[in-house]
Amino acid sequence: MSASPRPRPGPAVRPADAALPRDLTVGVIGAGRVGAVLGAALAAAGHRVVAAAAVSGASRARLALLLPGVARRSATGVARCADLLIVAVPDDALAGVVAGLAGSGALRPGQVVAHTSGAHGLAVLAPAAEVGARPLALHPAMTFTGTPDDLPRLAGISYGVTAPAELRPLAARLVADLGGVPEWVAETDRPLYHAALAHGANHLVTLVNEAADRLRDAGVGQPEKVLAPLLRAALENALRLGDDALTGPVSRGDAGTVERHLARLGEVAPESVAPYLALARRTADRAIAAGRLRPVDAESLLGVLAGSSREVAA
Ligand SMILES: NC(=O)c1ccc[n+]([C@@H]2O[C@H](COP(=O)([O-])OP(=O)(O)OC[C@H]3O[C@@H](n4cnc5c(N)ncnc54)[C@H](OP(=O)(O)O)[C@@H]3O)[C@@H](O)[C@H]2O)c1
Incomplete structure (x- = not known):
C-alpha cells in the first residue's frame, strides 16, 4: 500500500519581521x-x-x-x-x-x-x-x-x-x-485621526480649566472638588451612550437659562462667550440630529444663540 503523498510545501512563507530577532x-x-x-x-x-x-x-x-x-x-x-x-x-x-x-x-x-x-x-x-x-x-x-x-x-x-x-x-x-x-x-487619514484626538483630549483640558475659572469667579473655593464627580460621570456617560448622554439646558431647549448664562459670561468673562456659543450651537445641532431635542422646542434657543453670535461678531 502506497503511503498517501506528503503535502507539498507551499512557497516559503517569510514573515515580514523574520529578519529581525525576537528581542530587538x-x-x-x-x-x-x-x-x-x-x-x-x-x-x-x-x-x-x-x-x-x-x-x-x-x-x-x-x-x-x-x-x-x-x-x-x-x-x-x-x-x-x-x-x-x-x-x-x-x-x-x-x-x-x-x-x-x-x-x-x-x-x-x-x-x-x-x-x-x-x-x-x-x-x-x-x-x-x-x-x-x-x-x-x-x-x-x-x-x-x-x-x-x-x-x-x-x-x-x-x-x-x-x-x-x-x-x-x-x-x-x-x-x-x-x-x-x-x-x-490610513496615510491620508492621519491628520483627521490626530485632529480628533487633539480636539477631544487637548480641548477637554481647556474646557475643564475654563469651567474651574468661572466657578472661582462665582466664589466657589474648590472648583476641582465640584467638577470632578460631575465631569467624570459626564465623560463616562458620553463614552458609553454617545449623544444620549446629553443633559442640561440645551438638551431641554431652555432658552431663558442659556440667555442668562451668556449675559453673565459677557460681564464676567467676555473671552468665554464665543467658545460657549460655538459649543452650545454644536450641542444643539447634535441634540436635534440625535432626536434628543425636537426642532420645535429648539427654535427659541437657536434664536438666542444666533442673536448672541451677531453681538459677538459686531
Ligand atoms: N507628549 C505627549 O503626550 C505625546 C503623546 C503622543 C505622541 N507624542 C508625540 O511624540 C513626539 C515627541 O513628543 P514629546 O512630547 O515626547 O516631546 P518632548 O518631550 O519635547 O521631547 C522631544 C525630544 O526630542 C528631542 N529633540 C528636539 N528637537 C530635536 C532635533 N532637532 N533633533 C534631535 N532631537 C530633537 C529633544 O531633545 P533635547 O531635550 O535633548 O533637546 C527631546 O528629547 C511628537 O511627535 C509628539 O507629537 C507626544
Missing part, C-alpha cells in the same frame, strides 16, 4: 516625554535599549531616571546601533531629523525607523525608506509626562499605526509588547 536592539531619539517612556516600556518587555540621544538637561534627567545605564549618544550614533529606531522628536523637527539621519549614512536597509507623531504618517519617513529602512508610524494615544507614572498608563491604550503591509506583523508585535492595541490608520 532599540535606539531612542530623543529621550523626551514619549521617547524615554516608550524606551523604558520596550526594555521592560525584553528588548535591549542600547542608546538614546539626550542633549537638554530635562532629556538627560529622563534618560537617567527611565533608562538607567543606557548609553547617551548623538542621533547618528543611536541610529547606527539599533534594529528599531524610535524617533520621538517634536512633529515639526521630524522631517529634518529623518532627512539628516538618511543623508548621514547612519540608517541601514532592513532597520525599522518608527516615529511617534500622531499627525504624521509614512511620508515624513520617505528619506529613510529611500535608503532601505522600513518606515513605521506608531502613535501612542495617551498623554505623557515623561516620568515613571506614565508606565502603568500604557496598559491597554491604542496606538495609531500606519505601516506598509509587510511591516504590520512586526508593528502588531511591538504594540502587543507595549501592552497596547493597534488601530490601523
